[in-house]
Amino acid sequence: xxxxxxxxxxSIIMAGxxxxxxxxxxxxxxxRAVATALKSLxxxxxxxxxxxxTLFVGLAMIESTAIYCFVISMILIFxxxxxxxxxxxxxxK
Amino acid sequence: MNLxxxxxxxxxxxxxxxxxxxxxxxxxxxxxxxxSIAITSNISKDTKRSRWQGLLEIILTTILKQxxxxxxxxxxxxxxxxxxxxxxxxxxxIGTLIPGFDPPTGSLSTTAALALCVFVxxxxxxxxxxxxxxxxxxxxxxxFIMLPFNIISELSRTLALAIRLFGNMxxxxxxxxxxxxxxxxxxxxxxxxxxxxTGMVQAYIFSILAAVYIAAATxxxxxxxxxxxxxxxxxxxxx
Numbered sequence: 164x165x166x167x168x169x170x171x172x173x174s175i176i177m178a179g180x181x182x183x184x185x186x187x188x189x190x191x192x193x194x195r196a197v198a199t200a201l202k203s204l205x206x207x208x209x210x211x212x213x214x215x216x217t218l219f220v221g222l223a224m225i226e227s228t229a230i231y232c233f234v235i236s237m238i239l240i241f242x243x244x245x246x247x248x249x250x251x252x253x254x255x256k
Numbered sequence: 257m258n259l260x261x262x263x264x265x266x267x268x269x270x271x272x273x274x275x276x277x278x279x280x281x282x283x284x285x286x287x288x289x290x291x292s293i294a295i296t297s298n299i300s301k302d303t304k305r306s307r308w309q310g311l312l313e314i315i316l317t318t319i320l321k322q323x324x325x326x327x328x329x330x331x332x333x334x335x336x337x338x339x340x341x342x343x344x345x346x347x348x349x350i351g352t353l354i355p356g357f358d359p360p361t362g363s364l365s366t367t368a369a370l371a372l373c374v375f376v377x378x379x380x381x382x383x384x385x386x387x388x389x390x391x392x393x394x395x396x397x398x399x400f401i402m403l404p405f406n407i408i409s410e411l412s413r414t415l416a417l418a419i420r421l422f423g424n425m426x427x428x429x430x431x432x433x434x435x436x437x438x439x440x441x442x443x444x445x446x447x448x449x450x451x452x453x454t455g456m457v458q459a460y461i462f463s464i465l466a467a468v469y470i471a472a473a474t475x476x477x478x479x480x481x482x483x484x485x486x487x488x489x490x491x492x493x494x495x
Contacts, residue, residue, distance in 0.1 A: 219457060219460065219461065220464055220465065220468075223457065223458070223461040227416060227419070227420040227423070230419070230424060230427065231419060231423065233423060234422070234427075237426070237427075237430060
């Protein structure tokens, strides 16, 4: 049981840390992107369709790094491969 | 808690499994095909037309205009591929309004299949537009050293397409599920509305990115003659 507890503890802590640190960078980056887009929208309202489209595509790309971290922490919590391995190992003995 | 609709299995015969992803994909395909056939069966050319035909025309012209804005010349040629991608993903995310509907795009197998379609379609369109030699030459475009990096970027952007769509759709369902157990009444509704918006944006992003990749593959030596305003940002680097 010692190994199982260890795996559970590490997975939960690392899941929180992954999402916490992984969303920090994208949040800053998205803030910068939106601020720049707003500034250029204020300067050139005519170019708003192009700016909005590029902004959306860029935001989705920036956001995808945060989504990767989220997927990894979800896998750590709900579909942890090491957890299943350890359980089958313990059941086998 | 289920991570994806793959794990809900309705029917099983030996190794053949009929899970929720396949069932909802079929339901969605049926809905889209039958809806389109029903609308286009009595199509009219004069000024008096049904409201459903108007809806379909609005969707069609918007998709065509967006494809043209990305920089693809013959937008009608790519309409069937890109429009189908958009309509499928958008219908999957709108369908979450129906209770009991799991979006099939919340499963990694569906999104990987869609991303593989893009992965195959980009070289096909590129070869068709500029010939096999010129297309293969685009892999060693700046110098010969860039060949492995171009191939890696081709693979990694396919992976990114699949994971991005899967992560967004899965996280929407997951967040609502977690919130239902914490704050039952009002807050999950707000998050569901946000999930609808995210789903539409992701459908748009997926098809626009596919269009951008196709545009980059079919561009025939225009980098020096016609520099585009949004081209360099979108076409060079995206992991």
